[in-house]
Each structure stands twice: as C-alpha cells, then as structure tokens.
Amino acid sequence: MAPPGDSGSAAGHSTASSTGTGTRSAGTTARSTTRRRGADAPRALRATGAVDALALVVMLGAALLGFGPAWGSWTYLLPAVGGAVLGLAVAWCGAWRRWNLLTVTAVAITVYVLLGGPFALPATTVGGVLPTLETVRGLLLGAVTGWKEFVTTALPLQSFPELGVVPFLLLYVTALGAGTLAWRVRDAHWALVPVTVAFVAVILLGSILPAVPVVQGLVLVVVGLLWGAWRATEARLGERQVATAASIVATRRLRWHRARGGAMMLALGAVVAVVLVPVVTPATERVVLREQIVPPLDLHEYVSPLASFRKYAKEMTEEELFTVDGLPAGARVRLATLDAYDGVVFNASTGAGSGVFTRAGDQIATVAQGTPTDLTVTIGAYGGVWVPAVGALAGVEYAGARTEALGSTTYYNSTTGTGVVTAGLGRGDSYRLDAVVAPAPSEDALRSSRIEDEKLPAWTQVPDSVAAKAAQFMAEETDPVVRLDNLRTGLVASGIFSSGLETQLPSRPGHSAERIDTLLAADEMVGDDEQFAVALALMARSAGIPARVVMGFYPPEGWEEGTPFVATGADVHAWVEVPFAGYGWVAVDAIPEEDNKIKPEPKSDQVPKPPVLEDPEPPEEPADADAGEVDEDEKKDDAESKGFDWGLAAVVVASVAIPLALLALPLVLILALKARRRRRRREAPRPVDRISGGWREVLDVATDLGAPVTSGATRRESARTLTESFPAAATPTVGLARTADATVFGAGDPSPQDVDAYWTGVDSLVQGMRATLPRRRRVRAALSLRSLRGALPAWLPARLRHPRPSGRTASTPPPGPVTKPGDS
Numbered sequence: 169m170a171p172p173g174d175s176g177s178a179a180g181h182s183t184a185s186s187t188g189t190g191t192r193s194a195g196t197t198a199r200s201t202t203r204r205r206g207a208d209a210p211r212a213l214r215a216t217g218a219v220d221a222l223a224l225v226v227m228l229g230a231a232l233l234g235f236g237p238a239w240g241s242w243t244y245l246l247p248a249v250g251g252a253v254l255g256l257a258v259a260w261c262g263a264w265r266r267w268n269l270l271t272v273t274a275v276a277i278t279v280y281v282l283l284g285g286p287f288a289l290p291a292t293t294v295g296g297v298l299p300t301l302e303t304v305r306g307l308l309l310g311a312v313t314g315w316k317e318f319v320t321t322a323l324p325l326q327s328f329p330e331l332g333v334v335p336f337l338l339l340y341v342t343a344l345g346a347g348t349l350a351w352r353v354r355d356a357h358w359a360l361v362p363v364t365v366a367f368v369a370v371i372l373l374g375s376i377l378p379a380v381p382v383v384q385g386l387v388l389v390v391v392g393l394l395w396g397a398w399r400a401t402e403a404r405l406g407e408r409q410v411a412t413a414a415s416i417v418a419t420r421r422l423r424w425h426r427a428r429g430g431a432m433m434l435a436l437g438a439v440v441a442v443v444l445v446p447v448v449t450p451a452t453e454r455v456v457l458r459e460q461i462v463p464p465l466d467l468h469e470y471v472s473p474l475a476s477f478r479k480y481a482k483e484m485t486e487e488e489l490f491t492v493d494g495l496p497a498g499a500r501v502r503l504a505t506l507d508a509y510d511g512v513v514f515n516a517s518t519g520a521g522s523g524v525f526t527r528a529g530d531q532i533a534t535v536a537q538g539t540p541t542d543l544t545v546t547i548g549a550y551g552g553v554w555v556p557a558v559g560a561l562a563g564v565e566y567a568g569a570r571t572e573a574l575g576s577t578t579y580y581n582s583t584t585g586t587g588v589v590t591a592g593l594g595r596g597d598s599y600r601l602d603a604v605v606a607p608a609p610s611e612d613a614l615r616s617s618r619i620e621d622e623k624l625p626a627w628t629q630v631p632d633s634v635a636a637k638a639a640q641f642m643a644e645e646t647d648p649v650v651r652l653d654n655l656r657t658g659l660v661a662s663g664i665f666s667s668g669l670e671t672q673l674p675s676r677p678g679h680s681a682e683r684i685d686t687l688l689a690a691d692e693m694v695g696d697d698e699q700f701a702v703a704l705a706l707m708a709r710s711a712g713i714p715a716r717v718v719m720g721f722y723p724p725e726g727w728e729e730g731t732p733f734v735a736t737g738a739d740v741h742a743w744v745e746v747p748f749a750g751y752g753w754v755a756v757d758a759i760p761e762e763d764n765k766i767k768p769e770p771k772s773d774q775v776p777k778p779p780v781l782e783d784p785e786p787p788e789e790p791a792d793a794d795a796g797e798v799d800e801d802e803k804k805d806d807a808e809s810k811g812f813d814w815g816l817a818a819v820v821v822a823s824v825a826i827p828l829a830l831l832a833l834p835l836v837l838i839l840a841l842k843a844r845r846r847r848r849r850r851e852a853p854r855p856v857d858r859i860s861g862g863w864r865e866v867l868d869v870a871t872d873l874g875a876p877v878t879s880g881a882t883r884r885e886s887a888r889t890l891t892e893s894f895p896a897a898a899t900p901t902v903g904l905a906r907t908a909d910a911t912v913f914g915a916g917d918p919s920p921q922d923v924d925a926y927w928t929g930v931d932s933l934v935q936g937m938r939a940t941l942p943r944r945r946r947v948r949a950a951l952s953l954r955s956l957r958g959a960l961p962a963w964l965p966a967r968l969r970h971p972r973p974s975g976r977t978a979s980t981p982p983p984g985p986v987t988k989p990g991d992s
Contacts, residue, residue, distance in 0.1 A: 221256055224359065225256070232244075232370065233384060234374050235373075246290075247339075248336065252343040289302075310337070321526055327531045474719050475928050477698040491545070491732050495558065503556055503718075505718050508627070509627040516586055530602075538559060538607070544599075549595065562604055565600045566599045608755065624716065635710045638655060661760075664694045680935060684706060702717060716753075719741075722739065838951055859908050859922075859923060870893070871954045
C-alpha cells in the first residue's frame with residue numbers, strides 16, 4: 169500500500185500528464201487550424217473574388233458609358249472594356265500570388281505595353297495582335313500627351329482612333345487600383361474610391377452632353393452600396409466563424425435577412441432617385457475640360473491673310489489658286505475670319521467671343537442650320553496655313569500623299585468657321601469638305617430682324633476719324649439695323665474702287681490705322697475691298713454694332729452653278745459679318761458702286777480743243793513826222809534788253825546748285841545704302857537668309873527710330889524690347905520673331921510664298937512703327953546712321969561712324985548691331 173503522498177503524487181502526476189497531453193493536443197489543433205486557414209486563403213479569394221469582379225465590372229461599365237457622346241460611336245468600347253478587363257486580371261494575379269507593390273507595378277507596365285496595342289491601337293499592330301515599334305511609341309506618348317489632345321480635339325473623337333489610348337489607360341489604371349483594394353485590403357469598400365474617380369474623370373474628359381446620367385448614378389450608388397455592405401458583412405462574419413452546425417445555419421440566416429433588408433432599402437432609394445433626380449437636377453451644362461482649356465495653337469506665329477490681299481489682287485490676278493467642286497450658288501469660300509485689330513493689322517484670335525481652335529477630323533460636331541453639302545477642294549498656286557472652306561464644317565478628309573501630315577495638323581474654330589493646317593497647304597493637295605451651307609437672307613428679312621449682341625475682343629489704336637465719319641453717315645438714326653445700312657450705303661455711294669492696277673488715283677495697300685485714317689479723311693475715298701471692309705467694321709464697332717472682317721473668295725458674275733469654281737487672284741474679296749437674330753453671322757459687302765470705279769477718260773476728252781482767237785486790230789500807223797526818226801540810244805537799249813547773259817546765269821546756278829548738291833550727297837548716300845541693304849536681304853541667295861534678313865530689317869528700323877535694341881539679344885528678347893517701345897505693334901513683332909527663329913533653326917527651307925508673306929509682315933510692322941512717331945522724327949530716322957554703323961567704311965570720321973545717340977553722353981559708346989544667324 170502506497171503512502172498517501174505517493175498516491176497523491178501518482179495522482180498528481182497522472183493529472184499533470186493528462187493536462188499536458190490536453191495542452192499539446194490543443195496546440196496541435198491550433199497549429200492545424202492555422203495551416204488550414206492559410207491553405208484555404210486562395211479558396212476564400214476564389215469564393216468572394218467572382219462577386220467582387222462582377223460588381224467592379226458593372227460599376228466601371230456604367231462609368232465608361234460617359235465617353236459615348238464625345239466619341240460619337242461605339243468604337244470606344246474596345247479600348248475601354250479591354251483596359252478594364254486587363255486591369256482586373258493584373259489585380260487578381262497580384263492578389264493570388266501575393267506580389268508586392270513593385271512587382272505589381274512592373275507587371276502592369278509590361279502588360280500595358282505588350283497587350284495595349286490590340287485594344288487601343290489595333291491599326292499599328294501586326295495582324296491586330298503583335299505590337300510594333302509604332303505601337304509602343306503610340307502607347308507611351310499617349311500616356312503623356314494623349315490627355316491634352318483628347319480635350320483639345322473637335323468632337324466627335326472617332327476621327328482620331330489614336331486617342332483610344334486615353335479611355336484604355338483610364339479604365340486600365342482604375343480597374344487595377346479597384347481590384348487591388350478589393351482583394352488585398354481588409355476594408356474592401358475602399359475600392360469604391362477609384363471607381364468614383366473614374367466617373368468624375370470621364371465627365372471631365374467628355375462633352376457637355378451627358379450619356380445616361382441617371383442610369384450611371386443609380387448603378388454607382390446601388391451596386392456600390394450593396395456590394396460594400398456585403399463585403400463588410402463578410403469581413404465581420406469571417407472573424408467570428410464557428411464550426412458548429414447551429415452556427416452555420418444562424419450565419420446563413422443572418423446574411424439572408426441583412427441582404428433582404430439592404431436590397432429593399434436600395435430598391436426604394438432607386439425608385440426615389442429615378443423620380444426626384446430629373447426634378448432636382450439643375451438644367452445647366454456640365455463642366456468639362458474641353459470647354460475650359462484653350463488649345464496650345466498660337467495664331468501669332470502665322471501672318472494674317474489680309475496682309476496679302478493686294479498681292480492676290482495685283483500680282484496673282486490670272487493664277488489659279490484652287491478649284492472647288494460642288495460650290496452652291498451664292499456661297500462664298502472663307503479663308504479666315506478676323507476679329508482682332510491692333511492698329512496695324514486685322515488678325516484671327518482665340519478666347520472670349522472668338523472660340524477656340526481644336527483638332528478636326530473627318531467628323532466635326534456642328535449645330536449649324538442649313539443644307540448639307542459635299543465639296544472637293546484642289547490646291548493650285550495657293551499656299552498657306554489657312555484652309556479655304558465653305559459654310560460650317562461637319563468634317564474634312566484629305567487625300568493624296570500628305571494625308572497623314574495634313575490630317576494630324578488640322579485645327580478648326582467652329583465659332584468663326586476658320587480652319588488652320590499647321591503643316592501648310594501646297595500645290596497638289598486635295599481634301600473633301602462635309603459642310604452645312606445656309607442660304608443668304610434677303611435684305612427685307614434683315615431689316616425686319618435685329619442685330620444680336622456678341623462679345624468680341626477689344627480693338628486698339630482705332631483712328632479718331634472713324635467715329636466722326638460714322639456719325640456723319642448714320643445721322644440721327646438709333647436703330648442698329650438702320651445705322652448699319654446707313655454706314656454701308658455711305659461707303660458704297662461715296663467711295664471710289666481701285667485695286668491698285670489703275671494709273672489714275674491709285675490706292676495704297678494695307679489697312680493700318682494710318683491707312684484707314686487717310687481713307688476716311690480724304691475728299692475722294694479711294695480703296696478696294698480690304699480698306700472698305702475694315703473701315704465698315706471699325707465704324708460699326710464704334711456705333712456699338714458687333715462686326716468682324718472675313719477674307720475669302722467667291723465666283724464672278726456669269727459663273728454657272730454646277731461647274732467647278734476656279735479661284736484666281738481676281739476673285740479675292742473681303743467683307744464684314746454682323747450677327748442677326750435667326751440668321752447668325754451674315755455677310756455685309758461695302759464695295760463701291762460700279763459708277764464710282766475709276767475709268768480711263770476718252771481720248772477726245774483728254775486732248776482739249778485749241779481756243780479760237782480773234783484777229784488783233786491793226787496798229788495805228790505813226791505820223792509821217794515820227795516815222796523816219798528813231799533815236800540811236802533807244803536802239804541800243806532795245807538790243808541790250810533782248811539779249812540774255814548766259815554766263816551770269818551759269819555762275820548763279822553753279823554757286824547755288826553745287827553747295828546744295830554737296831549738302832544733299834551724304835543724305836542721298838545714306839538712303840542709297842539703306843535701300844541697297846534692304847534689297848540684298850530681300851534677294852539673298854538662301855531663303856533662310858531672306859527670313860533672318862527681314863527680322864534684321866525690323867531691328868535696324870527700330871534702331872533708327874530710337875528704340876533700345878540690345879546687342880547680342882535673341883530675336884524674342886529683342887521682340888519683347890520692341891513691344892515696350894511700340895505697344896501697338898506687339899502682336900506682329902512677337903509673331904515675326906518666332907517665325908524667324910522657327911525658320912532659321914528648323915529643318916528645311918521656307919517656300920517663296922513663306923518669304924513673301926514674311927516680308928509683307930515686315931513692311932506692315934515697319935510702317936506701323938513709323939506711324940507712331942511725328943513726321944520730324946520719321947525724317948530723322950530715315951537719315952539716321954545708327955543702323956549703318958557696322959557697315960560704314962573705317963576711313964569715315966568717327967563722329968559719322970559712331971554718332972552720339974540722343975540722351976547719351978559723349979563717353980557712352982552706342983550699342984552695337986544685333987547679329988543673328990544667317991544675317992546677310
């Protein structure tokens with residue numbers, strides 16, 4: 169018999185052993201449960217991942233519907249849906265394989281480059297599958313610059329399939345982020361954040377016309393809340409999971425009651441939303457980026473076409489510029505609409521009231537009323553960036569060898585109806601226009617209408633004679649329609665038409681403030697379409713009537729509809745447009761009447777008949793006593809008075825003319841040197857030197873006028889300096905400087921048309937700068953030696969080679985000339 173202690177010890181030992189065994193068994197069970205839960209993690213992912221994927225696909229699908237109005241067709245679904253599917257696939261693989269952030273990012277970029285081509289850029293792939301270098305380049309550039317092009321391109325966007333990179337990338341990144349948060353974050357409802365961001369991004373990138381906003385909003389709210397609540401319930405129940413039969417039944421019952429209650433609440437909310445959303449939603453346009461962002465097209469780089477008006481009318485009268493097939497009767501070919509005036513030139517602008525230039529393709533959204541018309545334009549001798557167009561464009565499609573270059577650089581302003589192709593049009597180019605042409609209203613219809621108030625850019629440097637002449641023509645009228653008619657009638661009745669080809673009363677070209685002031689102040693207003701259209705627009709604006717100038721072409725009298733219109737330089741015209749209620753911008757001509765045109769006088773009128781003289785009365789015979797008596801002194805005096813002292817006359821002429829000639833010789837020499845310098849720059853062997861020489865001519869004229877031109881400054885720095893001295897010429901100065909830089913440092917040589925257009929801008933700018941100074945300062949500038957210091961020979965005195973400029977001391981050296989690359 170064992171002792172109690174022993175028995176107790178044995179019992180204690182047995183109890184301890186049993187307890188230890190139970191402890192080890194519980195630990196083993198816990199470890200087994202841990203391993204089982206780790207092994208079941210992929211299975212749990214598969215169990216809930218399908219529901220997550222379905223919810224995300226539905227919500228992202230509702231978001232991508234917003235691209236429909238902007239794209240114009242359903243072709244955007246391929247890149248958008250493809251991006252969403254690839255993004256979810258990469259997120260699933262990352263959650264399944266437990267990849268870290270760097271691995272997921274690397275895989276996402278690889279998938280974007282290798283698989284993005286078939287969805288976003290299928291035309292650049294081989295067989296629609298294999299990517300090429302062009303595919304990779306398009307995907308990478310589209311990820312950086314595609315967003316800007318997407319919001320600066322004219323709608324619809326289906327004309328530019330390369331823009332499919334934007335919806336593909338947006339849905340790809342959104343799906344990748346939403347899937348990663350749904351499958352790898354404890355609070356899966358955070359996945360709704362990237363989905364909401366996708367909704368907002370689609371709205372900002374789209375158009376002001378919504379797709380199905382009520383359906384999209386309901387899908388996001390209903391599906392998002394239902395899925396988020398379900399995932400939150402799953403997370404809570406998973407933490408408290410008990411492996412008994414009763415607990416499993418209770419859990420299922422709890423899930424069913426919660427799902428049924430949530431579904432009923434969401435259904436009720438959906439019905440309320442469908443009824444109330446259309447009522448409480450304000451009837452205002454949505455805020456989209458394309459209506460807020462001004463495209464990066466700088467029109468100051470291009471010379472106004474109106475500056476070349478006289479060139480077409482005088483030098484290219486018989487040249488075939490372009491041919492238009494399908495032109496309706498009464499329609500006009502618009503080259504450019506010009507609504508900005510700075511006292512030097514009329515130019516096209518962008519901004520408030522002027523619209524914006526957006527990329528245009530074979531389809532352009534338009535709300536213009538009229539007759540749809542198909543036209544074909546073939547370019548001949550015309551060259552430039554301004555696109556000859558008719559009516560309101562609904563699409564432009566190029567043909568020929570330069571199709572891609574022209575199509576990718578075409579911009580259109582639907583507000584002014586002006587098209588620009590930055591690659592430039594040239595001989596042989598052809599394009600088809602899908603246009604909407606509205607018939608011209610009758611004069612009676614316009615009299616019964618009213619002039620609308622349109623916001624236009626502010627005009628500067630308008631001559632004072634404009635308002636005075638407008639008041640004279642308008643008299644006491646207060647109705648804007650009648651005032652406009654009086655202005656037009658006054659110009660037509662009192663003006664004299666001259667295209668510059670006539671020898672009698674020839675008209676000067678240009679439409680600067682000085683030229684218009686001279687036109688309106690003269691007793692005989694002599695000019696052509698250019699001057700009269702600008703004068704009418706300026707007078708209309710001074711009377712509070714919105715007006716803008718249009719340069720273009722239209723057929724002459726006798727042209728038959730249905731035959732091609734071959735536009736020559738003789739068909740160039742300029743007219744004014746005024747907005748009328750119900751008709752939009754209506755063309756108003758201000759060409760003087762035919763009777764007012766200069767006509768050569770008949771020969772009989774040019775040679776006057778000689779006057780008829782009466783026979784003089786015979787003189788009385790002297791008396792016999794005085795007949796034979798003649799004083800000898802009187803005979804001598806008569807002989808001396810009839811003779812002429814040529815020697816004395818020669819001495820007088822020599823003593824006066826020779827000093828005057830010596831005094832005038834330096835002045836003539838200065839003028840001759842400047843003329844020779846300008847001719848050498850204008851006729852330089854290389855076209856690039858002609859452009860840079862034109863800019864050097866501007867700097868030399870500015871130097872002679874007293875403007876501070878810094879030695880060694882760049883063209884743009886010099887342009888900014890000149891704008892401070894001549895504020896009225898700021899726009900053309902900066903434009904000429906940029907054009908010179910682009911030509912000198914760019915690839916290729918400019919065409920002769922580009923050189924002529926550039927020098928036309930130089931002449932207009934120089935004339936504008938001189939017009940800002942008094943006559944005495946202009947004469948001093950013409951005879952100034954400042955711009956000739958670097959070209960004068962060394963043997964001249966230093967005071968002639970380095971004259972002291974005004975405002976400087978004798979010890980201050982004058983600034984040296986600015987040297988530019990390629991200057992002759």
